[in-house]
Amino acid sequence: MAKVRALPQRKKVAPLDTPTDLKPEGVAAISKALNALLADTFALYVKTKNFHWHVSGPHFRDYHLLLDEQAAQIFATTDDIAERVRKIGGMTLRSIGQIASLKRVEDNDADYVPPLEMLRELMNDNKAFATNLREAHEACEKYEDFATASLIENWIDETERRTWFLFEASRGADRSGH
Known part of the structure; x- marks a missing residue:
């Protein structure tokens, strides 16, 4: 009777363990940076839509359309960010609670925000977001994740x-947006 050899033991792969050539510490660092960006993206999207819904005044149409266009652009990146985390083998956000705990964009729940303040606040939020994107880019460079770095360059x-x-929309305007 022929002797049957046992198959070598294989490491069990978790159902969501996406294979990657990146080192585990790279996956962890980049996933952490991208998840923070994803939380910021959701927060910036909601804030931009909030201002879009509540803008008023003589430049209503222009500001309303500008903010809607910007919100759509911001929202369009959410899937790309989350899927990039999964492509490199990381786990992405699962809840509003995670978004709230990771986001760096401050909420503005005021009943009324003058249009000029809306524009300036969003301008500053976007500037801070660009800084956060650059920090994530540095992590990608450190761990040689060139694909994510390339996407981040476009988002910047x-x-x-x-x-x-x-x-430009807020330049020279008074507090009411005139």
């Missing part, structure tokens, strides 16, 4: 464009 460009538009 989009964020700088939003910042520029908000700056």
